[in-house]
Amino acid sequence: MNAIFRHEISSCFTNLTGYVFGAFLLLFAGIFTMVYHLNYQVANFEYVISEMSFVFLIIVPILTMRVLAEERRQRTDQLLYSLPLSMAQVVLGKYAALLCMLLLPTAVICLYPLLLSAFGDIYFPAAFGAITGFFFLGAALTAIGVFISSITESQAVAAGLCFVVMLVNYFLSSLSSFVASSAFASFAAFAVVILLLVLILWRMTRNSTVALAAGVVLEGGLSALYLTEAFEFSGLFPEVLEHLSLFQRFYTFVNGIFDWTAIVYYLTIIGFFLFLSVQSLEKRRWSE
Amino acid sequence: MIEVKHLTKRYGSHTAVSDLSFAIGKGQIYGFLGPNGAGKSTTMNIMTGCLAASSGQVTIGGYDIFEEGGLAKRLIGYLPEQPPLYLDRTPREYLRFVGRAKGIGERDLPGQIERVMAVTQTADVADRLIKHLSKGYRQRVGIAQAILADPEIVILDEPTVGLDPKQIIEIRDLIQTLGQNHTVILSSHILSEVQAVCQTVLIISKGRLVACDTPDNLERLFAGSATVQITAEAGREQVDRLLSAIPSVSQWEITEAGDGRCSAQLTGQPQDGEDICRSVFLAFSDARLPLLRLNMAKASLEDIFLELTGDGQGDAADEPSQFPRQDGAEQEVEQT
Numbered sequence: 003m004n005a006i007f008r009h010e011i012s013s014c015f016t017n018l019t020g021y022v023f024g025a026f027l028l029l030f031a032g033i034f035t036m037v038y039h040l041n042y043q044v045a046n047f048e049y050v051i052s053e054m055s056f057v058f059l060i061i062v063p064i065l066t067m068r069v070l071a072e073e074r075r076q077r078t079d080q081l082l083y084s085l086p087l088s089m090a091q092v093v094l095g096k097y098a099a100l101l102c103m104l105l106l107p108t109a110v111i112c113l114y115p116l117l118l119s120a121f122g123d124i125y126f127p128a129a130f131g132a133i134t135g136f137f138f139l140g141a142a143l144t145a146i147g148v149f150i151s152s153i154t155e156s157q158a159v160a161a162g163l164c165f166v167v168m169l170v171n172y173f174l175s176s177l178s179s180f181v182a183s184s185a186f187a188s189f190a191a192f193a194v195v196i197l198l199l200v201l202i203l204w205r206m207t208r209n210s211t212v213a214l215a216a217g218v219v220l221e222g223g224l225s226a227l228y229l230t231e232a233f234e235f236s237g238l239f240p241e242v243l244e245h246l247s248l249f250q251r252f253y254t255f256v257n258g259i260f261d262w263t264a265i266v267y268y269l270t271i272i273g274f275f276l277f278l279s280v281q282s283l284e285k286r287r288w289s290e
Numbered sequence: 291m292i293e294v295k296h297l298t299k300r301y302g303s304h305t306a307v308s309d310l311s312f313a314i315g316k317g318q319i320y321g322f323l324g325p326n327g328a329g330k331s332t333t334m335n336i337m338t339g340c341l342a343a344s345s346g347q348v349t350i351g352g353y354d355i356f357e358e359g360g361l362a363k364r365l366i367g368y369l370p371e372q373p374p375l376y377l378d379r380t381p382r383e384y385l386r387f388v389g390r391a392k393g394i395g396e397r398d399l400p401g402q403i404e405r406v407m408a409v410t411q412t413a414d415v416a417d418r419l420i421k422h423l424s425k426g427y428r429q430r431v432g433i434a435q436a437i438l439a440d441p442e443i444v445i446l447d448e449p450t451v452g453l454d455p456k457q458i459i460e461i462r463d464l465i466q467t468l469g470q471n472h473t474v475i476l477s478s479h480i481l482s483e484v485q486a487v488c489q490t491v492l493i494i495s496k497g498r499l500v501a502c503d504t505p506d507n508l509e510r511l512f513a514g515s516a517t518v519q520i521t522a523e524a525g526r527e528q529v530d531r532l533l534s535a536i537p538s539v540s541q542w543e544i545t546e547a548g549d550g551r552c553s554a555q556l557t558g559q560p561q562d563g564e565d566i567c568r569s570v571f572l573a574f575s576d577a578r579l580p581l582l583r584l585n586m587a588k589a590s591l592e593d594i595f596l597e598l599t600g601d602g603q604g605d606a607a608d609e610p611s612q613f614p615r616q617d618g619a620e621q622e623v624e625q626t
Contacts, residue, residue: 077370078376
């Protein structure tokens with residue numbers, strides 16, 4: 003894992019992605035600091051951080067597109083498979099390196115409130131709380147990016163797909179307000195989601211029995227729930243969407259609340275997508 | 291050292307390797323021989339843990355490659371068909387990464403890298419980016435990677451493909467050097483290479499092992515017939531008449547070459563080769579018909595290969611696409 007980590011760090015710096023990533027983050031941090039603190043004379047650094055979350059839409063795909071897709075395109079994945087490393091070590095090593103890439107500019111951003119405090123009253127707990135939330139948001143998005151990079155061998159496809167996923171996630175809470183909130187609409191929406199999941203399961207495993215069984219069980223369970231507790235369904239789908247949004251969780255940090263459940267949620271997302279990445283690498287050995 | 295038992299690999303409905311079993315001992319150079327698409331690379335990929343088999347088992351030094359991958363993989367160094375190189379690195383950085391991944395301590399690492407670079411003669415390009423290196427040097431860096439940390443088994447998949455003749459000779463010498471203290475397995479569809487380098491040949495066709503022996507033994511076993519080729523300034527009927535008078539010639543095939551010339555291919559019992567030549571010479575000289583060419587071909591590894599891999603028809607003309615004649619394969623027809 004150490005070998006992968008060091009290799010990945012140095013490749014982030016040899017092929018510019020590390021610099022581009024850091025420069026982008028710091029550029030926008032600079033711009034927003036100037037706008038809020040120097041122009042509008044606001045003393046809340048959280049606003050800067052809040053505005054910056056959209057930067058992730060652009061830079062997370064840049065950071066993660068290469069990480070596993072390029073290995074596959076260059077055929078260096080064969081080297082990784084034949085070395086005495088487990089796929090978990092490979093994914094964790096790479097992810098740790100990407101986290102360092104995120105941590106470096108975040109550490110620089112941490113200096114801003116300290117610097118600004120010389121010219122006014124900055125409420126540090128809120129500022130650093132927001133920065134922590136920002137870092138975890140970035141870490142979770144990066145994990146998703148790593149997974150997307152693991153399923154394709156083209157960097158461009160990985161970047162495009164990653165951008166779309168980030169974008170949908172970014173607008174998820176606004177989109178959810180357009181979804182009808184009646185109980186039946188929620189039921190129908192869940193049914194469609196389950197159908198999609200079953201299709202993905204079938205596509206990945208090519209095992210129609212398992213997919214069909216999963217579909218029948220899930221849809222049956224859903225229908226049973228709807229028939230017994232139809233009332234609970236009203237407005238449930240938009241609510242779930244809003245809770246799933248990674249960005250929405252981040253805004254509680256901006257509002258000055260250090261939300262431990264959000265941290266746990268981010269860690270869960272990280273664990274889940276890294277697990278999926280490992281599985282995706284393992285699976286490639288079976289189907290290649 | 292390596293044991294492969296009932297290995298099968300299916301891609302959907304296509305079976306790339308079917309029920310392949312063999313064992314590989316210590317300290318020899320083994321050659322995997324087979325036409326393109328015979329399943330050589332697939333087998334090697336499974337042996338090194340890059341691919342999972344549909345069924346069957348591979349053990350390396352007693353460790354199962356699937357169950358105890360970490361331990362088994364420490365015993366092997368693998369160079370896939372396309373050298374897995376990070377193009378934006380220098381060979382030294384690349385080898386440092388591989389060395390660390392193979393668990394070499396920081397203290398031993400520079401020494402180990404120097405050693406493999408000396409063996410593969412890559413020391414003078416050690417600090418140039420791999421993307422600027424020629425194919426031959428890239429191949430060497432790939433081999434350097436495989437022999438780093440001194441694994442007991444070195445597996446090389448088509449190590450000389452795409453190299454110029456001089457580089458091929460250098461890589462072959464390198465492989466022979468490696469064979470002195472490693473078990474080397476290499477795959478190739480070039481017969482002369484396998485014949486020159488390997489002590490044991492495993493011939494694979496359509497995912498099955500069809501022969502496993504030393505090149506000499508294979509030649510002896512499969513020397514099914516003696517073949518003599520002649521060209522004479524004579525008509526078809528004359529040649530036909532003369533040949534039918536020679537008892538040791540069991541079969542012949544005449545082609546007219548134009549300008550009043552005829553070529554013929556004669557086959558007889560393997561021990562009768564020289565006898566056929568003698569009789570043909572005397573018969574044609576008695577008839578005062580000039581022989582322009584008379585040469586005896588003995589069954590070479592190439593014929594054995596074609597016979598074993600060509601649906602049992604054993605005819606080179608039937609399988610032109612399966613076996614591209616490359617690099618000196620022609621020279622193997624020994625001439626007398």
